[in-house]
Amino acid sequence: MPMNPTRKRRLTIVAVVAIAAALAISLGVYALQQNMNYLFTPSQVQSGQATQYKTFRLGGMVKAGSIQRSKDTLQVTFTVVDAGSAMPVEYTGILPDLFRDNQSVIATGHMDGARFVATEVLAKHDETYMPKELKDAMAKAHAQEKVKEAAAQDKSP
Amino acid sequence: MTPELGQLALVLAFLLAIAQGVLPLIGAWRGNRTLMAVARPAAAGQAVFVAMAFLILVWAFLHFDFSVQYVADNSNLTLPWYYRIAAVWGAHEGSLLLWILILNVWTVALAAFSHKLPEVFAARVLGVMGLVAIGFLAFIIFTSDPFGRLLPMPANGADLNPVLQDPGMTFHPPVLYMGYVGFSVAFAFSIAALLGGEVEQAWVRWARPWTNAAWGFLTLGIVAGSWWAYAELGWGGWWFWDPVENASFMPWLVGAALIHAQAITEKRGGLRAWTLLLSIFAFSLSLLGTFLVRSGVLTSVHAFASDPRRGVFILVFLAIVVGGSLLLYALRAPKVTGGKPFNILSRETALLIGNLMLATAAAMVLLGTLFPLIGDMLHLGRISVGPPYFGLLFPLLMAPIVLLLPFGPFLNWGKADGGALKQVALRAGIAAAACAIVAAFFVQGQLKAVAGVAAAVWIAVGVLLYALKRWRELPRGRRYPAEMTGMLLAHLGVAVFVIGVLLSESLSVTHDVRLAPGQHEVIAGYDFRFDGVHRTAGPNWRADQGVVTVQRDGRTVAVMHPQKRTYAREQVQTESAVDAGVFRDLYVALGEPMDTNNIEGAWALRLYYKPFIRWIWGGGLLMMLGGFVCAGDRRFRIKRIAAEAAQPTTTPQRQGSPA
Numbered sequence: 001m002p003m004n005p006t007r008k009r010r011l012t013i014v015a016v017v018a019i020a021a022a023l024a025i026s027l028g029v030y031a032l033q034q035n036m037n038y039l040f041t042p043s044q045v046q047s048g049q050a051t052q053y054k055t056f057r058l059g060g061m062v063k064a065g066s067i068q069r070s071k072d073t074l075q076v077t078f079t080v081v082d083a084g085s086a087m088p089v090e091y092t093g094i095l096p097d098l099f100r101d102n103q104s105v106i107a108t109g110h111m112d113g114a115r116f117v118a119t120e121v122l123a124k125h126d127e128t129y130m131p132k133e134l135k136d137a138m139a140k141a142h143a144q145e146k147v148k149e150a151a152a153q154d155k156s157p
Numbered sequence: 158m159t160p161e162l163g164q165l166a167l168v169l170a171f172l173l174a175i176a177q178g179v180l181p182l183i184g185a186w187r188g189n190r191t192l193m194a195v196a197r198p199a200a201a202g203q204a205v206f207v208a209m210a211f212l213i214l215v216w217a218f219l220h221f222d223f224s225v226q227y228v229a230d231n232s233n234l235t236l237p238w239y240y241r242i243a244a245v246w247g248a249h250e251g252s253l254l255l256w257i258l259i260l261n262v263w264t265v266a267l268a269a270f271s272h273k274l275p276e277v278f279a280a281r282v283l284g285v286m287g288l289v290a291i292g293f294l295a296f297i298i299f300t301s302d303p304f305g306r307l308l309p310m311p312a313n314g315a316d317l318n319p320v321l322q323d324p325g326m327t328f329h330p331p332v333l334y335m336g337y338v339g340f341s342v343a344f345a346f347s348i349a350a351l352l353g354g355e356v357e358q359a360w361v362r363w364a365r366p367w368t369n370a371a372w373g374f375l376t377l378g379i380v381a382g383s384w385w386a387y388a389e390l391g392w393g394g395w396w397f398w399d400p401v402e403n404a405s406f407m408p409w410l411v412g413a414a415l416i417h418a419q420a421i422t423e424k425r426g427g428l429r430a431w432t433l434l435l436s437i438f439a440f441s442l443s444l445l446g447t448f449l450v451r452s453g454v455l456t457s458v459h460a461f462a463s464d465p466r467r468g469v470f471i472l473v474f475l476a477i478v479v480g481g482s483l484l485l486y487a488l489r490a491p492k493v494t495g496g497k498p499f500n501i502l503s504r505e506t507a508l509l510i511g512n513l514m515l516a517t518a519a520a521m522v523l524l525g526t527l528f529p530l531i532g533d534m535l536h537l538g539r540i541s542v543g544p545p546y547f548g549l550l551f552p553l554l555m556a557p558i559v560l561l562l563p564f565g566p567f568l569n570w571g572k573a574d575g576g577a578l579k580q581v582a583l584r585a586g587i588a589a590a591a592c593a594i595v596a597a598f599f600v601q602g603q604l605k606a607v608a609g610v611a612a613a614v615w616i617a618v619g620v621l622l623y624a625l626k627r628w629r630e631l632p633r634g635r636r637y638p639a640e641m642t643g644m645l646l647a648h649l650g651v652a653v654f655v656i657g658v659l660l661s662e663s664l665s666v667t668h669d670v671r672l673a674p675g676q677h678e679v680i681a682g683y684d685f686r687f688d689g690v691h692r693t694a695g696p697n698w699r700a701d702q703g704v705v706t707v708q709r710d711g712r713t714v715a716v717m718h719p720q721k722r723t724y725a726r727e728q729v730q731t732e733s734a735v736d737a738g739v740f741r742d743l744y745v746a747l748g749e750p751m752d753t754n755n756i757e758g759a760w761a762l763r764l765y766y767k768p769f770i771r772w773i774w775g776g777g778l779l780m781m782l783g784g785f786v787c788a789g790d791r792r793f794r795i796k797r798i799a800a801e802a803a804q805p806t807t808t809p810q811r812q813g814s815p816a
Binding site for chain 2: 059
């Protein structure tokens with residue numbers, strides 16, 4: 001079939017679009033894979049579900065009375081608890097306005113031994129709002145552990 | 158009694174919306190002029206009743222009518238009057254009412270300026286606007302009544318969310334909504350064209366100024382939001398790829414593509430189907446934005462406590478709008494790609510590449526934003542997509558646009574002159590390289606900053622060269638028509654924006670430090686001295702206020718007063734202090750006292766030096782201005798309908814007319 005100019009032009013356009021689409025999709029998938037962060041609660045982490053991820057998000061409540069500040073640096077340590085477990089967290093920097101005892105928080109970071117070293121800490125946005133994903137994850141952990149909610153309050157890390 | 162009147166007004170508006178949405182469409186279908194004539198009065202009546210409802214809510218806020226649940230939830234006796242007005246759109250119900258009010262503003266404007274449109278077409282456009290209004294009025298009446306009573310009436314209300322108590326907040330939502338809702342006009346034009354079955358070029362010219370204006374508003378709304386986040390959230394960032402920011406950014410990207418696609422369709426007759434599709438997507442993404450913000454399905458700073466009924470309603474509404482319009486599109490879209498043929502080297506090709514990039518970027522943002530939802534549905538676990546995903550892909554997708562921008566206006570429709578393009582490339586390239594080399598000495602070899610300078614100069618020189626060319630070659634009065642000026646301004650805005658983003662991202666200095674009163678910290682040559690914290694109070698808050706004195710070369714540059722406020726219900730809110738400048742901002746925010754019992758002791762502070770950050774918003778404002786100036790072009794005013802009806806494909810051509 002002879003290649004008339006219109007057909008040739010269309011063919012070029014289709015080829016360019018196809019290449020661009022392939023490139024965009026593969027880049028997109030790559031970037032997604034690199035930047036997906038999973039959310040786990042302390043009990044999920046302790047049951048080994050997070051071991052395959054270097055960086056992940058840890059969600060739970062700040063255990064009352066667990067916030068400890070360093071005397072001369074910005075380092076702070078606190079304990080994040082869910083229904084069944086507790087996890088010590090270390091963070092250097094300024095905590096969000098809403099961070100305090102018994103607040104739900106999400107920390108992004110990695111495990112260092114038994115501690116979780118956070119690079120970012122987010123607290124919930126207002127008094128009535130808890131991120132849905134955190135609520136679900138905590139409910140799930142709660143169901144798995146079959147531990148009464150009250151028990152979490154007494155359990156030490 | 159008055160709140161019930163507000164409710165009644167909404168119900169009446171709903172009935173009028175049904176009249177406006179249904180009767181003119183039937184009239185247009187049956188050729189019944191009486192039914193078509195219903196559109197304008199129904200639209201006007203609906204606007205009057207919605208405005209009435211809105212004013213009643215404002216009145217209730219101003220007069221502390223806490224018997225209205227919404228007022229009691231979002232204001233109290235100490236809230237200043239200006240924030241009580243802003244509180245009208247400070248939460249879900251009121252912001253929906255604002256949405257509808259703005260939809261009515263657009264509809265009334267459309268009704269007023271469409272008298273010269275063919276009668277059938279105008280009836281269809283107004284009818285589609287009516288259908289959209291039906292959806293939103295039903296939503297507010299059945300799921301989100303702002304006038305619900307709270308009995309017995311409390312003595313005092315709760316409070317407006319403290320993050321919203323900021324001047325930027327009085328301004329950001331209405332402007333953003335002007336943009337979101339403005340895309341409904343382009344959408345209505347497209348649906349009307351599809352319903353009519355004949356997709357003439359003329360409708361695109363009528364739709365263009367509306368699209369440009371809506372896009373201008375959306376740009377301003379996003380700029381205001383970004384500035385607000387910078388000043389108010391206390392992190393010093395201007396963009397977080399937060400789901401709700403993305404929600405406003407997707408229609409913006411598609412809108413930018415639509416503006417350029419409309420230019421091709423209007424001037425050359427090509428890409429009709431694509432233009433129609435983009436109009437549908439721009440508005441659908443605006444609806445999706447509303448859905449994402451209001452349903453609380455995604456975690457975000459904007460998410461209000463969720464009510465599943467609302468989420469389901471918006472989802473169904475979204476499905477009807479998107480599904481219905483895409484079905485109509487599939488049935489009626491022009492099968493043959495019309496339009497004049499074009500060469501590979503032509504303005505059409507450049508605009509197509511730009512369109513493709515903008516649309517892909519919007520798709521990329523959509524994927525990243527919705528991926529947590531998809532992951533949830535597929536039981537992949539609780540996933541979030543980090544900012545680096547967007548940060549990697551977005552610049553890559555925008556790079557071709559930056560490369561093509563200087564050539565845009567120099568490219569002729571159909572077939573461009575390669576020689577002229579080479580000359581532009583050479584001049585802009587030399588200027589960019591020279592500036593990049595000079596800049597390299599100032600930025601300590603930061604590649605990102607050098608790239609920013611080069612890209613910005615590359616664009617700006619291209620724009621200026623074209624402005625110069627027109628100055629030289631055309632007689633006075635024909636040099637810069639509004640459409641052309643708008644385009645040049647918007648493209649210059651891209652250059653300013655690129656400088657702002659890349660320089661501030663690469664050269665910012667951020668220090669979180671612990672300082673005792675009297676201690677210093679030097680950042681980028683500025684000496685920040687912490688002079689301690691004292692207590693202060695405002696109309697409805699008390700605060701710990703820090704004093705930070707900034708000196709440079711022994712001279713005092715600024716005395717800054719960052720605050721940590723506590724509002725009525727013990728909500729804590731950081732108020733950062735910003736010393737603004739054209740070339741740099743100094744930014745101080747209070748973290749927390751090292752010892753909670755001694756606020757006069759040492760504190761954690763955030764100290765930022767942010768060079769060129771204002772250029773980001775400056776660029777955005779230039780883009781906005783471009784959109785508005787373009788929309789004002791006299792060429793878009795409708796005239797000579799009869800003449801155009803006879804020759805639908807001839808459009809006025811000007812030499813080197815802009816895209």
